[in-house]
Amino acid sequence: MSETHELETIEIQLLLxxxxxxxxxxxxxxxxxxxxxxxxxTIRSERLTTVSGLQEKILHNPACLERFLVDVSVNVTTMFRDPKFYISFRKKVVPMLRTYPxxxxWHAGCSTGEEVYxxxxxxxxxxxxxxxxxxxTDMNELVLKTAKAGIFPLKQMQEYTQLYHQAGGKKAFSEYYTAAYExxxxxxxxxxxxxxxHHNLATDTSFNEFNVIVCRNVLIYFNSQLQERVHKLFYESLGMFGVLGLGHQESLTFTPYEKNYEAVERSDKIYRKIK
Known part of the structure; x- marks a missing residue:
């Protein structure tokens, strides 16, 4: 490890x-x-030059922290992202859900809410x-505000319409929203x-028992220690035979909870808690 890289790593650790x-x-x-x-x-957008400079600004300026939270916690999301996931959910999970009164x-790490809708x-x-x-839930209050409003750019609707139909949508997608200006x-x-x-997967605990937990394309940003913590949280939050939906690059393989689930649709990362 070069001296410069080592110093940067130390600065990042001190910042966090x-x-x-x-x-x-x-x-x-x-x-x-x-x-x-x-x-x-964030350093570039704040017109700073070092991690230490960002640390000083964040610790003395809560508004800078809010901007940092946006940069750190907003993940790329779309409506009906990975359409095959929703097809599998319709075919294999919905019949299970029909048995519940x-x-x-729980949509954990929901970001701006497209997948919730x-x-x-x-x-x-x-x-x-x-x-x-x-x-x-999400740790970022700003993205939660966007999600709660349910207002998204009109220019994205053409793409979302295609994804909706690829995901097995049964109506005209435009029936679900009203166009107003842009x-x-x-x-x-x-x-x-x-x-x-508000809920922080890194620090908060379970708050209910769920039949389904969806957390897609969030765990990939965590190291193995934090991933294990979150898997424990999800396991404890799922009722027996509850369903867990993960992102395309995520898996239960090599986690301590792997044997507590069975695959509902392995290719789409849908699992069911069996013990």
Missing amino acids: EGIFRYYGFDFRNYALASIKRRIWN FIRI SMAILLQEEGLYDGCRIYA NAIFGSSLKDNMVFA
Whole structure:
């Protein structure tokens, strides 16, 4: 390791430790390559030159922390991302959900909410939404505000329409939103059974028992220690025979909980808790 690289690593560790101690946000077990890239994005946007300079500004300026949280915690998301996941969910998970009198779903790390609305649409089309509650959580209050509003750029609707139909959508996608200027406003009927709340996967505990937990393309940003913590949290939060949906690059393989699940659809990373 070069001296410059070693110094940068020390600076990053001090920055993350300072944020945790002063503000309570814990990024210390995020994958180094990912957090480093996002830290430097913030450094450039704040017109700084060093990690230590960013540390000083964040610790003395809460507004800078808010901007940092956006850079660190906003993940790329779209409606009906990975359409095959939703096809498998319709075919293999929905029949299980029909056996429950009431369904509780947790979308963990929901970001700006596109996948939450995707799930609500799917459940509505399958006649299950009225007997369901979707808990959508994220550590970032700003993205939660966007998710709760259900207002997305109208220019994205063409892409989302294609993904919706690829995911097995049964209606005209435009029935779910109203176009207003440059925005698409999703209907209140989709929001009726959603609860948006702050929750930090790195530090917070379970808050309910769920039939389904969806956390897609979030764990890839965590190191193995934090991934294990989150898998423990999900395992403890799922009821028996509850379903866990992960991202395309994520897996239960080599986790301590691997043998406690069976694959519902391995290629789409859908698992069911069996013990």
